[in-house]
Amino acid sequence: MSRPAGQGSRRLTRWWRRRSLRTRLTVIAATAIAVSVFVTFQVAGELLEWELQEAAEDQLRADSRVLATNAERAGLAQVPLPPYPGSGLLARVILPDGSIRTPAGQPELPPVSEHAGRVAQGTSADLMESGDGYDDGHLVYTLRAGDGAVQVARVVDDSPIDQFGLSMLLIGLLCVVGGALVGRTVARTGLAPIDRLTAAAVRVAHTRDLDAHIPDEGGGEIRRLIQAINDMLAALRDSRRAQRLLVEDADHELRTPLTSLRLNVELLIRLDRRGTLDSALPAESRTRLLDDLGAQVAELSTLAAELTDLARGDVSDESTEVLDLADVVVTAATRARSRVPDIEVALDVTSVRVSGRPAGLHRAVLNLIDNAGKWSPADQPVQVRLRAEGTSAVLEVDDAGPGIDADDVPRVFDRFYRADSARALPGSGLGLSIVQRVVDAHGGRVAVARSARGGALLRVDLPAAARDGSGEKYRGTTSLPRK
Template identity: 60%
Template sequence: MTSPLTRVRDWWRWSSLRTRLSVMTATGIAVGSFAASVFAWQVLAYELRHSIEEQLRGDAAALLAVTDRDGAAAATLPSASDAGLSARILLPDGTVRSPVGLPIALPVTADALRVADGRAAGRFDLVEVDDGIDDDDNYFAYDDDVYLVYTVHTNGGAIQIARDGQFYGRAASSFALFLLLDAVVCAGSGVIVGRMVARTVLAPVDRLTATAVRVARTHNLDEAIAVRSGGEIGQLAQAINDMLAALDAARRSQRLLADDAAHELRTPLTSLRLNIELLIRLDRRGTLQTALDPAARAKLLDDLGVQVVELSTVVAELTDLARGDVATEPTEVVNLADQVVAAVTRARSRVPDVDLVLDLAPVPVPVTGRPAALQRAVLNLLDNAGKWSPPGQPVYVRLGVEGGAAVLEVDDGGPGIDAVDVPRVFDRSYRADAARDLPGSGLGLSIVRRVVDTHGGEVTVHRSDRGGALLRVRLPVASR
């Protein structure tokens, strides 16, 4: 069986934010009202006590003139005009002398006797008629049976002035009851105020929730939340808008990648399927050896090999694009020259007919980045240059440092890039009209730009002195 505390804790855990805020606001108001009421009651009781003491001191002053003149043993005290006030003379031996007909049945305390024989100064005591002295010295509670007694030394004894607590106890009790009712009213008002505060404070959150629910139901990521306020709510709304924009961009990128994959894989897969189906049909007919002469068979097999290589290249490039910025390769400070040399070595085996001339800076070129990604970008630049370079025209690969940036240039001797194609040369799957019949997916330079952008650099296209394309990459140099 669960305890009440556990049930309350579970209810609080699963309750709405509006309910929590309402309860917290109401509780805060109730606790504050109760604390203020207790404080006010304490102040009132203290002021009542102080007022009584001042009245007793004033009443005693008038009687001291009589006892100082005639002596405590012979003086006669007049009857008090106030029904709540009593006076008597206390002698050192404990004898009590009261006005005629107005005795007060209060016990004589040892402290009062010490005042009468001159061993102690004047003092105030709370005295109960039935129970004796209130040892707790509670100055803030009065009732019909409790008296506040002021004992002050005089000639030959002491004067005791006593006032009952009936009036003051009734006033304190009435005030306490009023404060209690006020606390109850404040607690009830706190519930109403709590609901109003919760409704007002959570109104922007309700709008955010409604928008989020609508987006989740409709999958419409273009719907932005209107930022109508500043502070935390405004920041939250802006953060949700940024998240929706990022999700929309990711979805668009995913769709674009799917379109790229469908477009780029369709041609090589179709060609490969047709050639394989041709071989299968000829083999089933038993005419594979006679239907095609050796030269045609060799050409068909060469086409199959080229198509497989092209398909592998497209898949690799699509995989690189799909990874995007979520690659798990760690970032480190690397010598860009090492990545360029490695890329040139790989490119020489891929384009053996093109002469790659390497010109490196005499000092290391440190950059902060992912080594494999940088090498992939350089290799794509070399593949692009090798595809366009005619026989006998080398590709110059230059690496240096200019103005605090690492500069890589790939200069080919091809026809160059037309001005109309320059703005789109780095777009995904874009291929110039002159490149329609050349192998490739149109994704290589797109990968180059993505890698360079993620490394804080830039890649630009120029025309070389030889009339070919000059692709220049600038990357920030890392601290040595």
């Protein structure tokens, strides 16, 4: 039972794909040379056969003219026909009655054809024809002479063509073998940079040494590939460095609250085991200690959430959508008031549509308001303004606090950075870093300046989405007072 042609083709394709690139290049080079040699030999063989045919026909015409001239002088019946020498030219005379004369000892020629008969009768011009004899093919030329005709023939000899073909076959095989060797050499030379690149990649994978640099060599595609891998290694180095810094900073930031929490919990456990909890810690002190524990747990929870959010980087499963940034600002302000009841937020927002991730934008705005709420005095609200400015959505959050020192401005968005004046306040130093990451991911920019009230002014510019004619949803000032 024969297999379908499609199955055989698929198996051949799978076999070919499993071969190495060096083997493929060798096979392709050998095949290309074999095809070229075959076509060249075919053309050369045809040209050789044509040249031999032309030479034989010219010789037959010349010999027939000599024999015809002699026949016209001596007559067809009396023209002398030398004995056949054993090889070479064959001749005969066709008499007017259709009979023939041949030299003595000459092999028998094929019968006179109908066309040759018409030449002898004078009704047709000279004729060159090839016919099959008993053993060999003949090339026969018929020429009108007197009242009849003369014929000169030659046995077609294919031995030169056969010898040429055999020679060309041997040369072709040598060319194919040489082509395969040349192809393999070229493949080895051409793929040497890739071999070195592979060895370097394997070495990096085994040693985990991301500081390795692959030398830039070659040109074209090889150079672009090496540059791409070097860029990838540089990106991995930066990622590992950022990860190491994040872990080190997280360890530093977590150690203090965890130590304080552990000491307080150990104190409660030790007093409880001794049965002196009530006597050693009056109700007021115990309440203060439990409140301190709750604040520390809340601080750790916030820090863990911010670390998780920051460690994700730009990776997020949240889809991008066109949304009204005013909705995000109002929701974040409401959330900030619920988290810190003492905060008061004054909103002056205008409907501006942007393309972004709702949760990420909400977190950034909430961090801005939380940061401003730490510094804003009790009698001064946090002012939040949103407006469209050209092709941007501009969000400004300012407070009436002491502002940010000029020395702290360059580092205000660094991870875990906290100014000396902020170390006594709650927080992890990650809030503004998360703001900058979210804004950068949305193609915007964030800056810090001093507000008109003397406090800090943080400004966020985001690309605005195309207007859809829906109008402005918010206008004027809305205040979310303290509880």
